[in-house]
Amino acid sequence: MTATSTSPRSSYLMRAGLVRNVRSGEHLTTFVVSGVATVLITRLLLSLSGYPQIGGKGLHIAHVLPGGLLMLISIALLLGYVGPVVRPAAATVGGIGFGLFIDEVGKFVTSDNNYFYKPTAAIVYVVFVLIVLGFRFLTTRRPIDQREELANVIDHAVEGVAGGLSRRRRAEAAELLGVVDRGVPGRRETEDLLAVCPPDEVELAAPVDAAWRALQRGFERLATHPKAPTVAVAVLALQVVGEMVIAAVVGEGIDHLPVLGVTVGSLLSAMFTVRGALALRKGNRARAVRLFELAVLVSLLMTQVFQFAATQFAAAFGMLLDLVMLGLLRAERDRMRRVLGDVGETAVGTAVGSARVRTRPLPPDPDQPPFPEDPSDPV
Structure with missing residues (x-):
């Protein structure tokens, strides 16, 4: 169940007319996945075709132009139609257009318009990470x-x-x-x-909606499997070891900056993974899920950035694995919140007299106990 707040006074953003969409996370993920997939597919097709130039006689139609056109179509869909139906399509079209645009960032940041500028992959990755972080800040800094x-x-x-x-x-x-x-x-x-x-x-x-529903059902089934916690710990541990080995082998030694970045990020992920495994052994599943999520976020937002500078192929695989793990962990977190909400509603419905029943949210801090202590609760 979605966390809610019923304060009598609206926030400034709500009073200004900025009301959040409860499906914004899905639309953002559609946008990012479409954009990243477009970059990878574009690079693959250009490599296989020998990097042809469309035009001739001094003209070259770069794929940033159709990218801009697709982003324009996405904006036109959002501005021209009301209701929730159009948004998945707009997110997909806009993501493809943005992918075509950002793929040519090497031309925009170099004096010789170098499409093959080596740090391009890292720049693209950082841009998408900043988009996710910025959007996450706007949508999660207060409950819906x-x-x-x-x-x-x-x-x-x-x-x-x-x-x-x-x-x-x-x-x-x-x-x-x-x-x-x-x-x-x-x-x-x-x-x-x-x-x-x-x-x-x-x-x-709405094929995007259908894909989202199928993906969510799959994530929930996997997250509730009895072996899911053990597999999650094993995958996170293997990923930490694999990232460090790949960076050390492909890089230029331990003093090389990308290798140092991968090492620091991997050690942080390992720390959160170990703490999550210990919390899981103590039966604190909520805290374990949050710690595993922190381990994945560190890998996604820090380790893979440096990994891109060392080896783009390994970083692309690592990013895909991080996104899958993040989807599984968030599916489990949402499931626990729904269960907690259902238990709270059932308790409220059966409460009698002056008995006070409260639905307690999951704590925001992994170092807190599963539920805050209430001095007024009976022992």
Whole structure:
């Protein structure tokens, strides 16, 4: 269940009209994956074809131009249509366009327009990492407010009022509405609005949505497998050792900067992995998941950056492995939050008299116990 806040006063961003999309993480991931895949595929195709030039007679049409056109199409989709249907397509098209654009960054930062500028891969990687970090800061620095949840439900209703709602879209809207308290202003009216939206099973094909649902189901099944914790520890440990060995063999010695960066990042990941394994042995699964997530983030945001400077192939494989591990760990974290929310709602529903029942969120700090101590709780 999504963490919510029901403070009577809206934040500055909400009062300014900047309401967050609850699916922004999915759209950002679609954008980043599309962009990174476009860079890798573009480099592969150009290498296989001998780096041809499109044009002639002094002209050269660089692929940054179709990249800009695709980004323009993505912006036009977002500006020209309302509702949630268009966003997955816009994220995909925009990601492909941005990938074509950033792939030619070597031409923009060198005086001789050198497409083969060696640090290009590291620059591209850092740009995508900064995009993820910046977006993550904007979307996670405070919990999703219930009024933002309600605004997202109304976003679905906008689509339904005009063209009807399919059973799937109506179920998505009902799921979002279910986490909004009945006392939130506009909640009852939104429920009535959804009820009058006509049924219509014709909707824009959304292969990105279908892929996301299949991926999430797969991640959740893998994350809940009995052997998942053991496999996670083994994969993280092997990745740490493999990264250090590859960097040392391919690099120019331990004093070489990329090798030092990979070594420091790998040691940090190893520290978080060991602490996570110890927490897992003590039965503190929530803390273990957070520590494993920190180990993966260090590898993704630090180790792989230096790895790119040493060997791009190993770094690309490491990045893919980090993204898969991050998806598995976040699927497990979301599952635990949903279970915690369901337990809290059940307890609230069965509480009688003056008994005080509280749903406690997962602690933000891995060094905290699974749940903060409450001096007023009975021993």
